Amino acid sequence: MYLEATLTPPVKETMRTSGADAVPRSFIAEDVDLIFGYPGGAIMPVYDALYHYQEQVKHVLTRHEQGAIHAAQGYARVTGKVGVVLATSGPGATNLITGIADAMIDSTPLVCITGQVGSQLLGTDAFQEIDIISISMPATKWNYQVTKAEQLPEALSRAFYIARSGRPGPVLIDITKDAQFEMFDFAYRKCKQIRSYTPVPTLNLNRVEEAADLINSAKKPLVVFGQGVILGNAEKEFKQLIERANLPAASTLLGLSALPSDHPLYVGMLGMHGNYAPNVLTNECDVLIAVGMRFDDRVTGDLSRYAKQAKVIHFDIDPAEINKNVQADVAVLGDCKESLQALIPLVYERSHQSWLQEFEALKGVEQTKVIEQDLKPTSGPISMGEVIYQVNVQTDGHAVLVTDVGQHQMVASRYTQFKQSKSNITSGGLGTMGFCLPAALGAKLGAPEREVIAVIGDGGFQMTIQELGAIFQTKVAVKIIILNNSFLGMVRQWQQLFFDKRYSSTEMENPDFVAIAKGYGIEGESISERENLPAAVSEMLQHDGSYLLEVHVGQEDNVFPMVPTGASVSEIRLE
Amino acid sequence: MEQAYTLSIFSENSVGLLNRITSILTRRHLNIDSINSSESESSGIYRFTIVVKTTEAQVKKLVLQLEKQVEVMKAVYHTDSDTVFQEIALYKISTKSISEGNLVEKLIRDNNARILSVESDFMIIEKTGHKEETQELLDFLSPYGVLEFVRSGRVSVIKPMGELEGI
Numbered sequence: 004m005y006l007e008a009t010l011t012p013p014v015k016e017t018m019r020t021s022g023a024d025a026v027p028r029s030f031i032a033e034d035v036d037l038i039f040g041y042p043g044g045a046i047m048p049v050y051d052a053l054y055h056y057q058e059q060v061k062h063v064l065t066r067h068e069q070g071a072i073h074a075a076q077g078y079a080r081v082t083g084k085v086g087v088v089l090a091t092s093g094p095g096a097t098n099l100i101t102g103i104a105d106a107m108i109d110s111t112p113l114v115c116i117t118g119q120v121g122s123q124l125l126g127t128d129a130f131q132e133i134d135i136i137s138i139s140m141p142a143t144k145w146n147y148q149v150t151k152a153e154q155l156p157e158a159l160s161r162a163f164y165i166a167r168s169g170r171p172g173p174v175l176i177d178i179t180k181d182a183q184f185e186m187f188d189f190a191y192r193k194c195k196q197i198r199s200y201t202p203v204p205t206l207n208l209n210r211v212e213e214a215a216d217l218i219n220s221a222k223k224p225l226v227v228f229g230q231g232v233i234l235g236n237a238e239k240e241f242k243q244l245i246e247r248a249n250l251p252a253a254s255t256l257l258g259l260s261a262l263p264s265d266h267p268l269y270v271g272m273l274g275m276h277g278n279y280a281p282n283v284l285t286n287e288c289d290v291l292i293a294v295g296m297r298f299d300d301r302v303t304g305d306l307s308r309y310a311k312q313a314k315v316i317h318f319d320i321d322p323a324e325i326n327k328n329v330q331a332d333v334a335v336l337g338d339c340k341e342s343l344q345a346l347i348p349l350v351y352e353r354s355h356q357s358w359l360q361e362f363e364a365l366k367g368v369e370q371t372k373v374i375e376q377d378l379k380p381t382s383g384p385i386s387m388g389e390v391i392y393q394v395n396v397q398t399d400g401h402a403v404l405v406t407d408v409g410q411h412q413m414v415a416s417r418y419t420q421f422k423q424s425k426s427n428i429t430s431g432g433l434g435t436m437g438f439c440l441p442a443a444l445g446a447k448l449g450a451p452e453r454e455v456i457a458v459i460g461d462g463g464f465q466m467t468i469q470e471l472g473a474i475f476q477t478k479v480a481v482k483i484i485i486l487n488n489s490f491l492g493m494v495r496q497w498q499q500l501f502f503d504k505r506y507s508s509t510e511m512e513n514p515d516f517v518a519i520a521k522g523y524g525i526e527g528e529s530i531s532e533r534e535n536l537p538a539a540v541s542e543m544l545q546h547d548g549s550y551l552l553e554v555h556v557g558q559e560d561n562v563f564p565m566v567p568t569g570a571s572v573s574e575i576r577l578e
Numbered sequence: 579m580e581q582a583y584t585l586s587i588f589s590e591n592s593v594g595l596l597n598r599i600t601s602i603l604t605r606r607h608l609n610i611d612s613i614n615s616s617e618s619e620s621s622g623i624y625r626f627t628i629v630v631k632t633t634e635a636q637v638k639k640l641v642l643q644l645e646k647q648v649e650v651m652k653a654v655y656h657t658d659s660d661t662v663f664q665e666i667a668l669y670k671i672s673t674k675s676i677s678e679g680n681l682v683e684k685l686i687r688d689n690n691a692r693i694l695s696v697e698s699d700f701m702i703i704e705k706t707g708h709k710e711e712t713q714e715l716l717d718f719l720s721p722y723g724v725l726e727f728v729r730s731g732r733v734s735v736i737k738p739m740g741e742l743e744g745i
């Protein structure tokens with residue numbers, strides 16, 4: 004095979020099998036015991052092979068391939084393992100694309116396997132033929148088409164290695180039908196290294212020293228962290244670092260839960276709907292320490308007015324992220340666990356008392372202007388914030404939060420109290436509506452011992468509502484909260500603020516969600532009165548099995564604070 | 579300031595890689611002035627030579643995006659002054675028109691061109707050089723009628739030593 008690699012000795016002795024049979028065998032060799040997918044003509048031999056390995060490899064049949072891939076993403080995010088997806092050629096493969104793009108931009112390790120027409124038919128516009136390799140190319144970390152059975156173990160071992168190593172991402176392997184039928188001598192050798200690929204850059208200790216010098220000289224340091232801390236299993240080191248020098252730390256949307264929300268040095272979420280203090284003080288800090296984050300435009304606002312006064316230190320595993328959006332004064336490339344371990348002993352103990360006070364003061368402003376009304380309103384319709392508040396109180400922050408995209412996502416991310424890592428699953432970079440319900444299914448299957456709470460808008464719920472079927476069939480207990488404002492709320496908010504309230508195609512007449520859930524054998528309740536909220540949340544959590552709680556919330560409530568597009572982070576609006 | 583940069587990309591020989599490389603450029607609306615691929619001095623390692631017009635800030639990001647691809651070992655960029663480069667051009671002209679006057683000798687002497695093939699009705703002339711030079715010859719020949727003209731992508735080697743270590 005063209006990708007030169009170092010492989011381990013065969014896991015088991017060679018045996019004669021079909022290409023299709025090699026697929027579950029390879030899964031077993033990679034310790035994969037759960038996969039998600041949807042069958043069809045071009046992948047049928049693999050499905051037939053799976054039939055014989057049901058004990059070792061469980062397959063979850065979703066109701067749409069998009070559901071399968073989002074479920075695999077939820078599974079991967081909660082477990083840290085590679086999510087595996089199976090789909091047929093043509094429409095099955097194209098239905099995966101949204102999830103592939105989502106996994107790419109949010110660095111989620113996935114191996115997607117698609118069936119393809121027979122190799123003799125390639126290029127003939129055969130039934131359900133589509134060039135999925137070309138279509139998925141810009142959205143995959145790597146992809147490869149297998150046309151001979153003997154290429155399968157090599158392709159799959161590389162696929163798993165590439166998906167999980169370095170900065171993780173989705174990989175797609177397309178297998179022609181004839182390769183699935185072909186007999187060959189199977190032996191699986193795991194991939195250890197690939198000649199042309201450096202997943203983790205070597206740590207340069209000089210850079211670590213320079214970073215330490217800057218941090219030690221800082222009067223007003225601010226740490227901004229992202230999912231890299233979670234992907235690098237560096238939560239412990241990260242906490243040690245900030246505690247040692249009393250560094251205030253703010254999270255990106257995907258960094259949430261890497262640090263407990265009640266940690267005294269946690270100063271909130273960054274970005275467009277993040278907290279007031281970290282956004283404002285980004286433009287006042289003297290040293291900005293970025294750890295495993297990529298300065299997304301939703302985090303930085305107007306780049307030309309983003310932290311211009313600060314020296315920037317950037318820790319990342321991906322060299323292409325350095326200086327992409329924000330110029331770094333010191334770039335520390337490498338695995339952040341290792342980098343932080345090297346950094347910690349070089350950092351002086353500091354108190355930064357008055358600087359931390361500034362965060363407290365601004366937090367107070369946000370508290371009175373926004374948070375009080377969000378979490379504890381006394382009149383008017385139920386607010387999204389008070390629902391999240393009830394969930395916090397009743398789960399004590401131990402649940403896995405899965406969110407969709409929109410206002411409810413921002414509110415849930417702002418207010419959920421996280422106690423442990425890998426507890427926040429959302430579509431950040433792509434902002435994929437419809438992500439939540441299937442991702443929650445995958446998360447629950449990956450962490451059956453944990454409470455999994457799906458917080459979804461009435462719009463996004465209807466994008467993948469069919470996965471109630473998969474939840475029903477797998478009998479897992481997903482707690483679904485629909486925050487129903489009868490609007491595509493986030494778009495409506497922008498229409499109100501920036502398009503003179505012209506609500507163009509954002510109002511929705513919704514069905515009876517509880518009745519739909521009932522049809523799938525899922526119990527539920529719908530509420531619209533404040534006094535019923537605590538009992539309704541309690542009923543949902545107590546219920547044995549999946550449950551749907553629909554809460555009618557204020558139709559025209561807005562999410563604040565907000566950094567309008569084009570504004571600087573310090574111009575964040577409180578109302 | 580925009581100027582021409584030569585990207586040299588060293589990679590495994592994969593069918594799809596060209597697609598990945600060009601989409602990294604086209605996604606950023608960069609026009610490819612010329613592109614060439616061949617085997618490099620190390621067996622099994624391929625070398626793409628791509629010329630783009632862009633800014634240094636952009637080209638710096640480009641090479642990182644290129645190196646990020648699993649199949650790419652190394653990507654570097656250079657300005658013209660840091661490389662030695664050539665293009666090859668072929669010209670097909672009618673034998674009759676070219677034999678009028680002292681054209682052939684002028685061609686060979688002044689332009690450093692070569693005659694590759696002479697047929698009864700046409701001749702194929704070859705010239706290697708920079709784009710301006712092959713263009714100059716094209717302009718010179720145009721009045722006599724050029725039946726076909728084709729210019730290759732740039733091939734280029736880099737002057738600084740030691741930059742390609744570890745490939």
Ligand SMILES: Cc1ncc(C[n+]2csc(CCOP(=O)(O)OP(=O)(O)O)c2C)c(N)n1
Nearest residue numbers: 409410411434436460461462463491492493
């Ligand atoms: C697939 C997809 N289509 C469109 C959008 C644009 N969009 C972002 S938020 C949003 C509204 C979401 O409405 P809803 O699910 O009801 O959540 P709410 O904002 O009301 O909480 C839309 C349409 C998107 N993010 N994803």
Ligand SMILES: [Mg+2]
Nearest residue numbers: 460461490492
């Ligand atoms: Mg809504």
